[in-house]
Amino acid sequence: MNSTSAQPGRLLHLDNVTIRFGGLTAVSSVSASLGENELTGLIGPNGAGKTTVFNMITGVYAPTEGAIHFENRPVTGLKPFAITERGIARTFQNIRLFPSLSVFDNVRVAFHLHVTQSTAHSLTRGRKFRAEERDIIDQTRALLDIFQLARVQDEPAKSLPYGDQRRLEIVRALATRPKLLLLDEPAAGMNPAEKVELMKLIRFIREKFRLSILLVEHDMKVVMGICERIHVLEYGRKIAEGTPAEIRQHPAVVAAYLGKEVNH
């Protein structure tokens, strides 16, 4: 067997990552690994540090201690745009589209990482430039088609209904061609029917685009329903890791969510 591709933990590795804000230790020596094409969940009660971990992976915060490796290269402390260049794309808990840009342009702009022509070429507009632009326009259209957003492609993104905005944000992230997609509470504000749709969508994306997904989620049903591995945080520490079945039985997790009986 090929040991490099099958070994889990190859894609993203957090090594004893700690972050302090002043005297507060928000995340304390968390280690975790993500494999290729794996669907992983990160859960925990409110204030456990899930979003902080997420923000460290995406470069919003630099960890105080510890290291983050992506494809065996250090990405610790890189700027968010540099992290996206490496192949980690994200969505936001409170949707952040480009509201005044059309649906089409929201996705098109995310293709910029794969543009070979420079900004100066926009001025000269040579044959190569136009060929590449046409190519990107086609790819954008194809991507919008897959996610049934083509019919609203000329609308400004802010005019879309909530569910479509969520979907558009995921499509936009996919246009950067990530190897790892981070979804920050994608089920927030969704009704049960929409949540079922979302789960289908996430599974579909993983199969279709052959990427890994890390899901930060509050909704247990969604996480337990689709994730293969789950990491549990509480008070900034990792208290458990395992399959959904294992996590459901895990005493520390049960205690974290439901409270512990006091022994005398």
Added chain:
Amino acid sequence: MLPRSQIVLLISLATAGIISAFSSRIDDYILDVVLGIGINIILAVSLNLINGFTGQFSLGHAGFMAVGAYAAGTLTTGPGKAWIAAAGVSPAVLFPFVLFAGGLAAAFVGLAVGAPSLRLKGDYLAIVTLGFGEIIKVILQNIESLGGSRGMVGIPSYTTFFWSFGAAAITIYAAWALVNSTLGRGFLAVADDEIAAEAMGLNTTRYKIIAFVTGAFFAGIAGGLYAHLKGYISPAGFDFNKSIEIVVMVILGGMGRHVGVVIAAVLLTVLSEKLRDFGDKRMIVYSALLILLMLTRPQGLFTWKSARKASPG
């Protein structure tokens, strides 16, 4: 086959050339106002790249104009006159290069001002550029070889209809072309949501600097044209009021709109010409106009629903 946008540009340049050939038939006063319109179009369109498309707030456009005006003036009138004479070429032939040099000088200063301040988010740029405009003015007032506060006089009038509107056409083309590409949509993305833009892999600082430096470059060109239109420049002519005038054009036209901003530049140039009798009270009218506009049409006068269609040409 050239893309359509470049054909339009060439036709515009040719038209400007033809009108220029007959410009001697136009009344001197009217021609002066019309050439001023061309210059203001350059200023408004270039500022629109910074304040409109990229969503930054620069209040120092007159400062960059001053840098371009003085750099170009230095070459044709100041110390540079001797160098050009030594080269043995007619200075009128060298005029485009003089303008270009003025633009480069402004772009260089733009880089020096923009690179440190554009790293910050928020209103810092407005404050820095506000200060920059004042500093440029004071510096120019204190350089005796450039005329100090009396200004530079006797600048030859090289600015013709062709140069004014040719440069305006090139500026409009450049602003349009820069924004109309996959990379160019990044400017709009930065304006819309910087954090999301960063998360999409856009180096937002780089985008802001490109917009700022390009805007400064064209402001410098406008400055060179202005100097060789009026024949006289003084530091006081490039004060805060001038910057505000350009900002109003951009806001009136609708930030991030090409056509609207051009229309606004034309209208406001004519309006300020008509208001000349009121002297300083002109600024009151300007301010009142701005307040009224923000209350009634914050999106600009000349914005209509426009789906920005993707076109490779």
